[in-house]
Amino acid sequence: xxxxxxxxxxxxxxxxxxxxxxxxxxxxxxxxxxxxxxxxxxxxxxxxxxxxxxxxxxxxxxxxxxxxxxxxxxxxxxxxxxxxxxxxxxxxxxxxxxxxxxxxxxxxxxxxxxxxxxxxxxxxxxxxxxxxxxxxxxxxxxxxxxxxxxxxxxxxxxxxxxxxxxxxxxxxxxxxxxxxxxx
Numbered sequence: 001x002x003x004x005x006x007x008x009x010x011x012x013x014x015x016x017x018x019x020x021x022x023x024x025x026x027x028x029x030x031x032x033x034x035x036x037x038x039x040x041x042x043x044x045x046x047x048x049x050x051x052x053x054x055x056x057x058x059x060x061x062x063x064x065x066x067x068x069x070x071x072x073x074x075x076x077x078x079x080x081x082x083x084x085x086x087x088x089x090x091x092x093x094x095x096x097x098x099x100x101x102x103x104x105x106x107x108x109x110x111x112x113x114x115x116x117x118x119x120x121x122x123x124x125x126x127x128x129x130x131x132x133x134x135x136x137x138x139x140x141x142x143x144x145x146x147x148x149x150x151x152x153x154x155x156x157x158x159x160x161x162x163x164x165x166x167x168x169x170x171x172x173x174x175x176x177x178x179x180x181x182x183x
Contacts, residue, residue, distance in 0.1 A: 001047040003165045004177065006060065006106050007039040008099065010126055013153040016074065016091065019143070020128060023089070026139040029132035030089075037174055038126050040093055042103045042160060043110060043118070052113075053177060056162055059109035060180045063102055064160060067182045070098050074126070074152035077144050086137060089144070090125040091152060099124045102160065158182055 010016070017035045024032050045056070076092040093099065103122040111117045131137070162178035 001049065002177070003046065003167070004048045004056075005044045005163055005165060006042040006056070006160060007163050008042060008102075008157055008160050010038040010040065010074070011155050012036055013074065013155070015150075015152040016128075019077070019091075019147060019152070022143055023129050023140070026143070027136040028140050029135070030140070031130040031132055031171065032128065033171060037172075038128070039161075039163070039174075040099065040124060040126055042099075042122075043106045043115075045110070045115060053162065055113040056110065057178050057180070059106060059113065060160060060162065060178065063105035063109060064180045064182050066105065067098055067102060069156055069158040069182050070096055071154055072099065072124075072157050073154050076149055077128075077147040078125075079144060083141070083144065086131045086134075086140065088127055088131070089129040089140070090127055093124040093126060095124065095157070098157070106160075 012035045016038065020032055020035050023030055048056070072093050072095040074091050075094050078090055078092060079086045080088040080090065100122050107118050159179055159181045161176050161180070164175045164177050166173045166175070
């Protein structure tokens with residue numbers, strides 16, 4: 001079995017790297033990914049069989065053909081489920097609505113080949129930290145307040161990827177299974 005998801009990768013941007021470094025330097029117990037592995041999860045698939053990759057690829061190709069490359073912006077820092085009960089810290093992503101339409105197309109297309117539909121509405125974001133413990137979060141809260149409306153740069157969305165996720169004690173390792181260009 002392969003733990004997999006469909007994603008749009010985020011390029012390494014200096015302002016995002018600086019924020020990640022600031023999070024690493026907090027006293028809080030956080031799991032913080034490398035800046036080079038940041039991505040927007042379009043659809044989490046869970047465990048898949050090697051034989052399902054062809055169906056997933058075809059759905060991705062069909063949806064990708066409907067979109068030309070477009071610009072997205074990284075704006076703001078927030079938390080899921082909310083600031084009083086921090087579990088995940090995220091960067092917001094703004095675009096012309098294409099990311100949401102791609103996510104809906106992927107979800108719908110994969111439902112037609114046997115994958116469960118998403119129960120939650122797609123919210124375009126990049127996870128930048130997972131909270132391991134509720135203690136020592138004062139610096140994290142300060143960073144969120146300081147950066148909640150900050151702009152972290154722009155990037156071009158040109159492709160989406162089927163990614164393999166291998167969980168290790170030092171964090172997830174991601175490998176590309178498929179790369180599908182837009183347009």
